[in-house]
Amino acid sequence: MNYKGCVMEIRNNSMVVMTDHCTFEEIKLRKSIIIGMEIEFSTGDIIQRNRERFKGFVLIAAAILLVVVTSLSLVTYWGNNLQSVALLTIDINPSIAIEINEKQQVIKITPLNEEAGLLLAADLKKLHIKEAFDKIIEMAEDEGYIEKNGENYILITSVKLNNKNKLSFQIDQLVEELIDLQEDKRDDLVMIAKEADIHVLEKANREKISVGKMTLYQEVVKEGSEEGLLDDIKTKSVKELLKKEHPVFDQHPGSKNSNDDAKE
Structure with a gap:
């Protein structure tokens, strides 16, 4: 199965990608990759490891994303209403x-x-x-x-x-x-x-x-x-x-x- 996503974190030998379905996957590190870059990857690129440890990062990333979205919504609301x-x-x-x-x-x-x-x-x-x-x-x-x-x-x-x-x-x-x-x-x-x-x-x-x-x-x-x-x-x-x-x-x-x- 093929995926599209945005690189959220680069580690020593891997990187974390948020897919276009808003799920997070850890995949094999590639050359010339920077945070924020949109990439394509397949199921074979996904690293299967301890999901509990990875779950912590997912929660943190989701929380940050929620804060960003909420902040943008508040700015828009203030601009239009207040x-x-x-x-x-x-x-x-x-x-x-x-x-x-x-x-x-x-x-x-x-x-x-x-x-x-x-x-x-x-x-x-x-x-x-x-x-x-x-x-x-x-x-x-x-x-x-x-x-x-x-x-x-x-x-x-x-x-x-x-x-x-x-x-x-x-x-x-x-x-x-x-x-x-x-x-x-x-x-x-x-x-x-x-x-x-x-x-x-x-x-x-x-x-x-x-x-x-x-x-x-x-x-x-x-x-x-x-x-x-x-x-x-x-x-x-x-x-x-x-x-x-x-x-x-x-x-x-x-x-x-x-x-x-x-x-x-």
Whole structure:
């Protein structure tokens, strides 16, 4: 019978091979063999000796293999489930920061002001971001931050947290889907999408505001604005900020009709 296997150990006159059926065999030593090499051998190459002594090596090798496989599984699990790959901030009047993983599940949610702390009574962790966003809108309406059939403004800002690794999804496309899902259900929301990088996020954290508001501030400053604007942005609601016309917008975001025309 012929076998295929990987050389696991080289001894004085023999070597130990793990077969492709995950069994271990001690066979005659060959020339020019190194550990890790894949070889073929037959039943005649197998050394028949005290199996009890050989059994000890098999157990040790199996234990090492189990540790390696388990470690790789844990690394993969951590990468897919526990590592934050993107951050979304949602500014209504409450400002909320949400970190998501590769599966687009919420793994961390941070209230950025007092209103948000009172709003987030429900645990949104492990929910898909679409379901979590839907619940946030519902809770904001229940608490009176969103007026039914009123004029409501929501700023959604996205940040990729790790520029070294390529994501399995497009963040801007995900934000578009979040907006479309809400606009399909209701017409009393004006939602603005922005993108920022990790440097803007760091500045926002230093100033203790959302990355969305920091993005608005930087865009307005580029156009040459008055002093004290940052303090103004810190204290005003998103509705107050977005209703005020600024040259950074191609059109006034407060105009629902203009937004609908732009989509067409």
